[in-house]
Amino acid sequence: MWFDLTGCRALVTGAGQGIGAAVARRLAAAGADVVVHYGHSAKEAATVVAEIDELGRKATALPADIADGPQLAALVDQAAAFLGGLDIVVANAGNPLARVALAQMTDEHWYAVLDVNLTSTYRTVRAALPYLRASARGRIITMAAQAGHDGGAPGEVAYTAAKAGVIGLTKALAKELGADGITANSLAPGFVAGTALHHTLTTPEMQEHLIRRVPAGRAGVPQDVAGAVVFLASAEAGYITGTTIDIGGAAWPR
Numbered sequence: 001m002w003f004d005l006t007g008c009r010a011l012v013t014g015a016g017q018g019i020g021a022a023v024a025r026r027l028a029a030a031g032a033d034v035v036v037h038y039g040h041s042a043k044e045a046a047t048v049v050a051e052i053d054e055l056g057r058k059a060t061a062l063p064a065d066i067a068d069g070p071q072l073a074a075l076v077d078q079a080a081a082f083l084g085g086l087d088i089v090v091a092n093a094g095n096p097l098a099r100v101a102l103a104q105m106t107d108e109h110w111y112a113v114l115d116v117n118l119t120s121t122y123r124t125v126r127a128a129l130p131y132l133r134a135s136a137r138g139r140i141i142t143m144a145a146q147a148g149h150d151g152g153a154p155g156e157v158a159y160t161a162a163k164a165g166v167i168g169l170t171k172a173l174a175k176e177l178g179a180d181g182i183t184a185n186s187l188a189p190g191f192v193a194g195t196a197l198h199h200t201l202t203t204p205e206m207q208e209h210l211i212r213r214v215p216a217g218r219a220g221v222p223q224d225v226a227g228a229v230v231f232l233a234s235a236e237a238g239y240i241t242g243t244t245i246d247i248g249g250a251a252w253p254r
Contacts, residue, residue: 003234006031009083014093016041018195022222033058035079066093066120076127086131088139091121099155117162138182142170146190174242183241190248193219214249
């Protein structure tokens, strides 16, 4: 194992399936104990916990609505109580909800997308801050998206704005929390196959179009993102902060 996370305590939001599940598994494989947050995928989250248990690591699954501030705060406190503190927070949970053109967009949709993707990230980090400050190696890893750089697909105005906000938020956190020994970095995945997002919102034709943009000739997989999380959580990345790592295979702009 290149990156040893033995003894680290991690919370991963949106970890019942897709990228979050892969992240939780990889953190545990590197030695971390993990709290697996989920919204609606209780059965899938239980499977992830069982797999982590088989690795000999400590794990549990906790539910919370990421658009609900008090629930998120309670989730973080429960995770810290279960693990005995927090060293790593991966704010992975997010969802574009739907693709809606600007002309048809309501204020309700706009604020709902920002709540789920941007505000939830801010609230998760804010609630975790006392625990990260108490840690000998605090790590914040947020989940942006390639859309935050290139404007996204048609109908992703709100999602793009939210993910661009995540990138800016993470840079600000790195500056504000650096003196506390806490690093803050963001990941910006491109097209990652096998996620609920693309299964429900991206047609097969659009998926083929997205793959054609990738020089490597393939879609990303959740494990591509999980590997970057483990690196950023490790001691080897202790002087890397305030950056955004694109995980898109050098895909061309849409």
